[in-house]
Amino acid sequence: MTTRVLICDDDALVRAGLSLMLGGESDIEVVGEVGDGRAALDAVIAGGVDLILMDLRMPVMDGIEATRAIVDLDRGTKVIVLTTFDADEYVVRALAAGAHGFLLKDTAPDAIVASIRAVVQGEPALSPEVTRRLISQVTDSRQDDPRADRASELVATLSDREREVALAIARGASNAEIAKALHLSLATVKAHISHLFTKLEAVNRVQVAICMHDAGLV
Structure with missing residues (x-):
């Protein structure tokens, strides 16, 4: 295409x-x-x-x-x-x-x-290093932000596997690295990420990572 x-x-x-x-x-x-x-x-x-x-x-x-x-x-x-x-x-x-x-x-x-x-x-x-730096800047400015409660509510809707994928994204892992670490196919990883976008009200991986940080999981 x-x-x-x-x-x-x-x-x-x-x-x-x-x-x-x-x-x-x-x-x-x-x-x-x-x-x-x-x-x-x-x-x-x-x-x-x-x-x-x-x-x-x-x-x-x-x-x-x-x-x-x-x-x-x-x-x-x-x-x-x-x-x-x-x-x-x-x-x-x-x-x-x-x-x-x-x-x-x-x-x-x-x-x-x-x-x-x-x-x-x-x-x-985004490189993993840059992802971490960007997330750090965003989360540092939200220390007293009530969105932490909302992030925790959203994360609570995830399955165990979805949570593992979300945590890997928050640490800057690529799809290939997630697939290898969790013994999943790339197609399965992409499907989980699609579900994460919906459940965490995110439109990109950085927002997924920020949500996990706001929830205090990374």
Whole structure:
């Protein structure tokens, strides 16, 4: 299948560079370039976008607000945020808003392509180290947050196996690592993760991990 990608960045040179780079991939089609989050949201509403490479600091509507609005549409469109600084507060907020991963703008071209393919297949576009750092920043700011009680309520609905998978995600494990550790097939792991998203009211792996942290389990 061909993944239809929209590039959203207020820097025309960045858009052109990404478009040129992705244009050589047989399974990726760049369906458009836009310069702000509002235009990206409009494109998703119009249809035909599977994944967005989303800048964060843009005019009209920034990447965080756009990501939240796009996720709320529930059209299945994935969002990978782009940033110049790893683990800054904007990236934390974007992931909490529902982004499926993030990439630094100096990421190697082959790694960007691999990340797009991974996110489309339900894998994270985050390293375990970065995942832990981001979760730490989010949870540190929630020490007295009443959402801890809600997280505990949600976690209580999980089966034993789902809890094991959720804990593995919270520790930064990939699908392959979870499958190996729990002696499951990749398809079974993906099915459990899908159930976790529903039961924990999450839209990405980072939100699953944050829920487990809020519940005091990691």
